[in-house]
Amino acid sequence: MALKDFVPYGSDVSAGxxxxxxxxxxxxxxxxxxxxxxxxxxxxxxxxxxWRILSEQGDALSDPYPK
Ligand SMILES: [Zn+2]
Structure with missing residues (x-):
């Protein structure tokens, strides 16, 4: 687990x-x-x-076509 898996409050993030x-x-x-x-x-x-990142939408099978 890397520290970049955590994002502080207020950070701009991807959907996920x-x-x-x-x-x-x-x-x-x-x-x-x-x-x-x-x-x-x-x-x-x-x-x-x-917040700890569990998954980002770009990796989700339900969304195979990231914009
Ligand atoms: Zn809490």
Missing amino acids: SYECADCGRKYSNRSKTSMPPCPNLDRLPHHRVS
Whole structure:
């Protein structure tokens, strides 16, 4: 696992699936946009404040034709 698999809050990212690096909450980003803070940020301690990249849409079988 490389550090580039993590993106901090507010980063511009590709559409795909992400998981909170701190609490494990899944987040599916369907449009190319910047990542929001984790919804659990106020309730749980978050030290990494970043998302782990699970998959990017360009690699998904359901989307064989990336634009
Ligand atoms: Zn979280």
